[in-house]
Amino acid sequence: MGTLNVIALALVGALFFVWPIPHTGSLRDLLLAASLVLFGYLAWRDSQPKAVLRELSFPVMVLAAFTVWLYIVAIFISPETAWSLDEIHGQWERALAAMAAGVLVALAVSRNPILRPWALVVVFVTLMVHIVYVDLEAVKYWVGHAGSYRFDGLTGGPDKVNYLSNMLFCFLLAELFYRATCKKRMLLFPNSVLAVIFLLAVVSEFGELTRNGIVTLVLMLLVLGALYLFGRGSRVKISAAFVGIIAMFLVVLVGVGLITSARQSSTLSNLLATVPLAWDTEHNQAWQDTEKYGVPRLPSGEPVDISTYLRVAWFKEGLKLVSEHPLGIGYGRNAYGHGMMAKYGVSKGHSHSGLLDIAIGVGIPGALLWIVLFASLMVLAYRRIRAAPNYPAVLLLLVLVDYGARVLLDSVQRDHMLQQFMFLAGLAAVMMVTETRTVGRNKAAKKHG
Numbered sequence: 001m002g003t004l005n006v007i008a009l010a011l012v013g014a015l016f017f018v019w020p021i022p023h024t025g026s027l028r029d030l031l032l033a034a035s036l037v038l039f040g041y042l043a044w045r046d047s048q049p050k051a052v053l054r055e056l057s058f059p060v061m062v063l064a065a066f067t068v069w070l071y072i073v074a075i076f077i078s079p080e081t082a083w084s085l086d087e088i089h090g091q092w093e094r095a096l097a098a099m100a101a102g103v104l105v106a107l108a109v110s111r112n113p114i115l116r117p118w119a120l121v122v123v124f125v126t127l128m129v130h131i132v133y134v135d136l137e138a139v140k141y142w143v144g145h146a147g148s149y150r151f152d153g154l155t156g157g158p159d160k161v162n163y164l165s166n167m168l169f170c171f172l173l174a175e176l177f178y179r180a181t182c183k184k185r186m187l188l189f190p191n192s193v194l195a196v197i198f199l200l201a202v203v204s205e206f207g208e209l210t211r212n213g214i215v216t217l218v219l220m221l222l223v224l225g226a227l228y229l230f231g232r233g234s235r236v237k238i239s240a241a242f243v244g245i246i247a248m249f250l251v252v253l254v255g256v257g258l259i260t261s262a263r264q265s266s267t268l269s270n271l272l273a274t275v276p277l278a279w280d281t282e283h284n285q286a287w288q289d290t291e292k293y294g295v296p297r298l299p300s301g302e303p304v305d306i307s308t309y310l311r312v313a314w315f316k317e318g319l320k321l322v323s324e325h326p327l328g329i330g331y332g333r334n335a336y337g338h339g340m341m342a343k344y345g346v347s348k349g350h351s352h353s354g355l356l357d358i359a360i361g362v363g364i365p366g367a368l369l370w371i372v373l374f375a376s377l378m379v380l381a382y383r384r385i386r387a388a389p390n391y392p393a394v395l396l397l398l399v400l401v402d403y404g405a406r407v408l409l410d411s412v413q414r415d416h417m418l419q420q421f422m423f424l425a426g427l428a429a430v431m432m433v434t435e436t437r438t439v440g441r442n443k444a445a446k447k448h449g
Helices: 003-018 025-044 050-055 056-078 079-110 117-145 160-184 191-208 211-232 238-264 268-279 306-322 336-345 354-387 391-409 416-449
Strands: none
Touching: 003 025, 003 079, 003 117, 025 079, 025 416, 050 056, 056 079, 056 354, 079 117, 079 416, 117 160, 117 191, 117 391, 117 416, 160 191, 160 211, 160 391, 160 416, 191 211, 211 391, 268 306, 306 336, 306 354, 336 354, 354 391, 354 416, 391 416
């Protein structure tokens, strides 16, 4: 494999391991810069990037247009230009650097059939280390305590470590699909080891008890099922084992969802009654400051489900900001909070919807460009899957579904979560294209041979 290649892959593993750990910003930047330099050299030495970029030209143009629009809003539209430019530098430019690193890794291994799977295995194993740590936390607690508890892992929050669990499931489900349909493997593990890792990932979902994580996993399974049935037409025979595994996994997810719901003290009737009260933000102002205004009560005298109340109220106020500022108020993690401060004198960090945060920050044009970027990559991945067996294409599609759904439900368009997504998207997209081209060359060689 070569000493330089081993060092380069170890660098990727270190970067992906450190990324979600709090208070490691300087180390992240150092590892990211080193990855860009080393893989930039390897890609320049071993690949032909122009051919790859031609096939990804439309998503690249959309990404460039989105980036330019961020600067236009910050300089010409935002009332807080300095703040928005600082956020673009601290957030978006780092995200682009992360995507560039993923692209360079894929280019560097594109002509090396031995090295190519190892680039994915390193990321996969790094994610697995985080998940095993959560499992150990959970088992240690469950041995001595009754009831449920949510564990932070090394990331500082159950929601943040759940992003890693779902990323791991992207790799696992893509591998399951690849093995079931193509009788090949990309991840270098036998079925027995993969089954154990699958169980460890399921245990982590019980340890995190994150409702939005379960929702995104169900969506991933639905997409995978549709892809399995329709993605390759009559060329695929449905495997009973594959159907059984998916069905079992769905049952497990339902169980996790029921346990998560059981942790909530609110009944279904309480939740339903909370929504209209939360939507009436003009007359109920507790969403601005629950300590100042107190937790609202329903006509029955019960307190509202506070999580639902705040999410609904903040979502409505976010929509109002978009309608009042259709071109945005400036890109930033806390665009919602800046909008609230300017309007009400109350600072709230984010709206709990990443897509809404984007629309508030860079307006409707920016949100549309972001959606088009996702859609273009999804279409390209689907076409590649139909064209030839392609593990990176399935991985890319699942990563887009996972992160795209999470962006709708949580404010994940920020910090290491955004950077890890951009890295994986760049890695999988370029590997998808180079993998398909390799398959095409092999088929042509066999035909003429």
